[in-house]
Amino acid sequence: MVNPSxxxxxxxxxxxxxxxxxxxxxxxxRYGECDxxxxxxxxxxxxxxxxxxxxxxxxxxxxxxxMVLAGFDAVVAAANLRFRSSAIFDDELVxxxxxxxxxxTSLRSDVAVRxxxxxxxxxxxxxxxxxxxxxxxxxxxxxxxxxxxxxVGRS
Amino acid sequence: MVNPSxxxxxxxxxxxxxxxxxxxxxxxxRYGECDxxxxxxxxxxxxxxxxxxxxxxxxxxxxxxxMVLAGFDAVVAAANLRFRSSAIFDDELVxxxxxxxxxxTSLRSDVAVRxxxxxxxxxxxxxxxxxxxxxxxxxxxxxxxxxxxxxVGRS
Amino acid sequence: MVNPSxxxxxxxxxxxxxxxxxxxxxxxxRYGECDxxxxxxxxxxxxxxxxxxxxxxxxxxxxxxxMVLAGFDAVVAAANLRFRSSAIFDDELVxxxxxxxxxxTSLRSDVAVRxxxxxxxxxxxxxxxxxxxxxxxxxxxxxxxxxxxxxVGRS
Amino acid sequence: MVNPSxxxxxxxxxxxxxxxxxxxxxxxxRYGECDxxxxxxxxxxxxxxxxxxxxxxxxxxxxxxxMVLAGFDAVVAAANLRFRSSAIFDDELVxxxxxxxxxxTSLRSDVAVRxxxxxxxxxxxxxxxxxxxxxxxxxxxxxxxxxxxxxVGRS
Numbered sequence: 001m002v003n004p005s006x007x008x009x010x011x012x013x014x015x016x017x018x019x020x021x022x023x024x025x026x027x028x029x030r031y032g033e034c035d036x037x038x039x040x041x042x043x044x045x046x047x048x049x050x051x052x053x054x055x056x057x058x059x060x061x062x063x064x065x066x067m068v069l070a071g072f073d074a075v076v077a078a079a080n081l082r083f084r085s086s087a088i089f090d091d092e093l094v095x096x097x098x099x100x101x102x103x104x105t106s107l108r109s110d111v112a113v114r115x116x117x118x119x120x121x122x123x124x125x126x127x128x129x130x131x132x133x134x135x136x137x138x139x140x141x142x143x144x145x146x147x148x149x150x151x152v153g154r155s
Numbered sequence: 156m157v158n159p160s161x162x163x164x165x166x167x168x169x170x171x172x173x174x175x176x177x178x179x180x181x182x183x184x185r186y187g188e189c190d191x192x193x194x195x196x197x198x199x200x201x202x203x204x205x206x207x208x209x210x211x212x213x214x215x216x217x218x219x220x221x222m223v224l225a226g227f228d229a230v231v232a233a234a235n236l237r238f239r240s241s242a243i244f245d246d247e248l249v250x251x252x253x254x255x256x257x258x259x260t261s262l263r264s265d266v267a268v269r270x271x272x273x274x275x276x277x278x279x280x281x282x283x284x285x286x287x288x289x290x291x292x293x294x295x296x297x298x299x300x301x302x303x304x305x306x307v308g309r310s
Numbered sequence: 311m312v313n314p315s316x317x318x319x320x321x322x323x324x325x326x327x328x329x330x331x332x333x334x335x336x337x338x339x340r341y342g343e344c345d346x347x348x349x350x351x352x353x354x355x356x357x358x359x360x361x362x363x364x365x366x367x368x369x370x371x372x373x374x375x376x377m378v379l380a381g382f383d384a385v386v387a388a389a390n391l392r393f394r395s396s397a398i399f400d401d402e403l404v405x406x407x408x409x410x411x412x413x414x415t416s417l418r419s420d421v422a423v424r425x426x427x428x429x430x431x432x433x434x435x436x437x438x439x440x441x442x443x444x445x446x447x448x449x450x451x452x453x454x455x456x457x458x459x460x461x462v463g464r465s
Numbered sequence: 466m467v468n469p470s471x472x473x474x475x476x477x478x479x480x481x482x483x484x485x486x487x488x489x490x491x492x493x494x495r496y497g498e499c500d501x502x503x504x505x506x507x508x509x510x511x512x513x514x515x516x517x518x519x520x521x522x523x524x525x526x527x528x529x530x531x532m533v534l535a536g537f538d539a540v541v542a543a544a545n546l547r548f549r550s551s552a553i554f555d556d557e558l559v560x561x562x563x564x565x566x567x568x569x570t571s572l573r574s575d576v577a578v579r580x581x582x583x584x585x586x587x588x589x590x591x592x593x594x595x596x597x598x599x600x601x602x603x604x605x606x607x608x609x610x611x612x613x614x615x616x617v618g619r620s
Binding site for chain 2: 347356357359360389390393
């Protein structure tokens with residue numbers, strides 16, 4: 001869905017580093033998330049993507065609030081969703097979050113919403129790093145960048 | 156639903172003042188607020204109550220953020236809901252908010268969710284005034300109290 | 311919070327039966343569930359209660375949809391919430407659901423929203439059994455009633 | 466944002482017909498729609514887009530349920546969001562919905578979320594017509610198609 005070689009400043013193609021491993025998050029569909037068609041209301045997939053990305057961040061960088069306390073935040077600049085099939089109440093879903101490209105101030109990722117072997121919804125996200133006090137775009141601080149682009153050979 | 160004479164410190168029974176007039180707020184049910192039964196999901200009535208109370212506040216006291224900028228906020232301490240009938244997608248509802256009792260630090264009110272002549276849901280709320288910086292319970296500041304208990308005779 | 315001996319037709323006081331055991335459900339607070347005060351928006355506790363009750367039902371009676379396919383549903387007739395303290399983003403909560411009284415057509419329960427040893431919010435619920443096709447109130451079918459009031463002595 | 470000449474089967478370029486006029490929908494941001502950053506949580510813009518599209522449909526085709534009762538529904542197949550700036554609590558927004566291309570079974574549109582002269586968020590939508598009973602993709606029925614592509618010269 002995403003061409004990781006597209007962004008010139010991205011480290012993805014850097015032979016000295018790689019992007020982190022995908023992270024899976026399990027989630028059960030809540031009744032209140034479903035609409036009169038009996039399926040998950042479309043806006044809730046973007047809510048799911050936020051849950052998934054938060055867990056990706058926890059596994060890869062650390063708890064979200066650790067970043068905020070350090071003076072940085074990440075906001076969604078773009079989101080593209082493709083709805084292929086529908087989840088229903090009580091479905092057990094797996095959200096797979098995969099980093100696709102790391103820029104100076106941004107991170108592209110995608111979240112695949114799966115039920116068993118089937119991908120129901122595909123979501124591409126672009127997050128941008130901001131400074132919490134000024135709310136202006138900011139380069140990723142070094143410690144975050146390192147965790148998002150671990151050098152080849154690490155474990 | 157509420158006994159206004161119950162609270163000893165409440166001004167409701169004070170012959171020199173009264174509680175403000177009820178405020179009506181119109182609202183159309185959104186598709187994403189309805190569940191697989193085709194009706195508004197129960198938690199969303201509490202969301203509606205917040206919308207209604209915000210409009211009551213605007214009409215009676217002023218914009219909510221004016222209070223926050225002045226260093227005070229109001230939080231919900233209790234909410235009781237009675238579900239009598241169901242609203243469905245695209246229904247045009249009227250939310251009637253009525254103040255029921257003003258205390259030193261609290262305000263009791265109720266919100267009636269109506270569709271035409273029918274009351275679908277009854278919601279009792281108890282808000283408590285807090286100091287924004289300490290987040291501790293605080294007496295209503297004078298200017299808010301005056302707007303919530305206008306002297307008798309004021310048009 | 312609830313007086314289980316209050317309802318005359320309730321089986322709770324029946325020496326031949328008892329109510330089912332409480333059921334705990336773990337839940338992590340999502341970012342989108344929090345408001346500008348940085349705390350869980352009050353309406354979302356009613357959403358949490360629904361998640362908790364669904365898991366109570368799964369553990370005690372079976373999957374919710376099993377009931378619906380058998381022609382019955384349970385709707386919330388009343389909900390009372392007491393907000394004592396606030397949950398924040400990323401908190402790990404435990405929702406304890408306890409049945410409090412079983413009537414011919416109703417079930418009273420409460421959900422305690424806990425963070426560690428602290429109870430943040432207390433929610434009382436009254437569900438009513440309805441017939442799916444007519445949407446009219448209906449007595450609990452025997453198989454549901456049996457699972458909600460297991461005879462004393464059952465493991 | 467959208468190239469209306471891209472879809473081969475679209476009537477947009479048909480000199481005998483045109484797409485309907487944009488429809489504006491006013492909306493005030495609710496407190497519970499905002500997150501701890503104090504801004505509208507990103508998923509809620511997709512909820513707003515659904516509100517806007519429903520009003521576009523009402524103005525152009527008729528009430529949504531009229532279509533459903535006639536045996537058809539429209540589901541979102543794709544949504545792309547660009548977040549340029551943020552709305553906050555109590556903001557009065559205008560959502561402008563513009564049809565961009567009509568296919569045999571689909572409709573492309575976009576929703577611009579505006580605050581005064583500023584566009585905060587741009588959302589592209591692709592809806593697909595389905596048969597309510599089979600839930601399979603279906604051509605737009607004639608009466609819907611006519612309202613979505615009024616002949617040039619009408620009013």
